[in-house]
Amino acid sequence: MSLVLLANTCSHLQNASKARLGLTSIPSTSLHLRLALALQNAGFLSTVVRGGQAPPPPHLLLNHPTPNNEAAEIEPVTQENVASRRLWLGMKYWNSEPVIEKMQMVSKPTRRIWMDTEGLSTLVLGRQSGYVKGLRRPGECLFVTTDKGVMEARECVEKKIGGMLLCRVY
Known part of the structure; x- marks a missing residue:
């Protein structure tokens, strides 16, 4: 478990919420995924989606069914692309203020x-x-x-x- 990467993630999420970003990405590790899901359960994040370098389609972020009942084309994980996987996080705002005001280790x-x-x-x-x-x-x-x-x-x-x-x- 690398706490250095987690410290970078905490500062990244704090800066993303101050910059009023709607969507941001962090490296996909098991610790980041568990923390992102815990943040989502606590109400700090709106969505958590695994993906590649490019952002996922909007219907995956909004939890809507796929258009025309087609299966969503998600890039499969292979040995070549496992290092480039990202977690795409939907940031939350309430009354034009970020829900994540401060996040520190x-x-x-x-x-x-x-x-x-x-x-x-x-x-x-x-x-x-x-x-x-x-x-x-x-x-x-x-x-x-x-x-x-x-x-x-x-x-x-x-x-x-x-x-x-x-x-x-x-």
Whole structure:
């Protein structure tokens, strides 16, 4: 798991939302896919679509059926093109303001921060736990990678699962 690539992704998504982009792409890795799906479940992204270098057709982004009931032509993954695969993310805006205001890493490549359920519950309640400040802003989410995938911190507390803190988004 490369936290350097994840740090680049966090800054890219923050900059894309400030630039008011409707669609952006990030490299397709398993960690990026799990985080993007967690961001979509939390309401920060509208769509997550795997694709190549070119953006996917609009009907795939809008979850509409394909025109004329034809199968969507998605480029198959081969050994030659696996390195050029991208995740295309639909950015969300509310009242002309970006939903992702700030996205920053909690664990760094040089210092990874792991928490058990007690530490996570302290953070969710808004208090500091170790080096990490609690969740205090409305709508702020903290994403944790666990054995069960990438989850939001409140979900980890409900399921009594600990893990490594990835990033916080508000």
